[in-house]
Amino acid sequence: MVYSEVVRLLVRATNWVGDAVMSLPALAALRRRFPGAHIAILARPWVAGLYRHETFADEIIAYQPGRLWRGWKDRRTAAAALAEMQFDCAVLLQNAFDAALVTWLAHVPRRIGYARDGRGPLLTDAFRPPPKGSIPSHQSYYYLELIRLAGWLDQMPAEPLIRLEGAPRARQAGQERFHGEGTGKVIGVSPGAAYGTAKRWWPERFAAAASRLAGETGASVALFGSPTERELCEAVAGQIRRNGLDVHNFAGRTSLEEYIERAAACFAYLTNDSGAMHIASALGVPTVAVFGATNHVATGPTGPLARVIRRDVDCSPCLLRHCPLDHRCMTAVSPDMVADAALHLLQLR
Secondary structure: OOHHHOOEEEEEOOOOHHHHHHOHHHHHHHHHHOOOOEEEEEEOHHHHHHHOOOOOOOEEEEOOOOOHHHHHHHHHHHHHHHHHHOOOEEEEOOOOHHHHHHHHHOOOOEEEEEOOOOOHHHOOEEEOOOOOOOOOOOOHHHHHHHHHHOOOOOOOOOOOOOOOOOHHHHHHHHHHHHHHOOOOOEEEEEOOOOOOHHHOOOHHHHHHHHHHHHHHHOOEEEEOOOHHHHHHHHHHHHHHHHOOOOEEEOOOOOOHHHHHHHHHHOOEEEEEOOHHHHHHHHOOOOEEEEOOOOOHHHHOOOOOOEEEEOOOOOOOOOOOOOOOOOOHHHHOOOHHHHHHHHHHHHHHO
16 A cells, blocks of 8 residues: 555554553654544543544544453454444554454454564554664654654654643633632642552652642642542542642542643642653643652653652662552652752743
């Protein structure tokens, strides 16, 4: 297939919010290469909202197969629906066998992806994953490299920079939400992390850093998280209230699209390494992220308004879900370190 003949392009999105954000530059590169193509994003329902207002996405197709026999039936149904849409090409940003299987069953003529999870025979363009050190370390380059290998990207960006194009619209919508609730300047805080407790800074330190920042800037605090993190966020909120500051707990009470709007309207954001961190940073919000167990070079926030706070210890980054020792990487980070970084970023804005 000649590249210029791609008219209908299907992209299988990654399954997790952080990875989905880090793949945004690759999706933007596809739009630049095929400005007139119809680009559809096949995504899990919990990440679909990320793409709703991005110019590279003409269509979003929710995809969530069930388990066992029901899952096989769901895959056949999804493949039949995709076949009717007559896509010229599929780009599989997600690494699983399932992504290749569904597009193969849908008879998409060209199926591009990394040869991982035993799916190489189902791909027409199966590329070896980039060896360590062959591309820049940030995860966003992993997705960009796939586009380059397909022949659709001439040059890699010199520095990682991830931005949501819909940020201005989201910011306006978020400000209207906050103002309608009688809230003015807002500091966003996400004290959770889905991957595991090893990525979580201490709740009481989030409360102390947010309290200092709110007290010095005259802001209120908004806590964000998943339904399972509501209790964690409420613990942080309780400590902030005891400091005499205005705080609201939105954990488990927003869709992804509403969260994006509210996060965009925050004037600063404090967070762990999480999907919330990636979104806040991609929205251009001054973002301070506490790192310990994970690799800040590979998965850190990008851009001049993002700062990573961490301390080198002998066991970090361990990439473990739960710390088997004393969580020394997080203990070494103080509330003042985080608050000072946020105040500095606010001077740059």
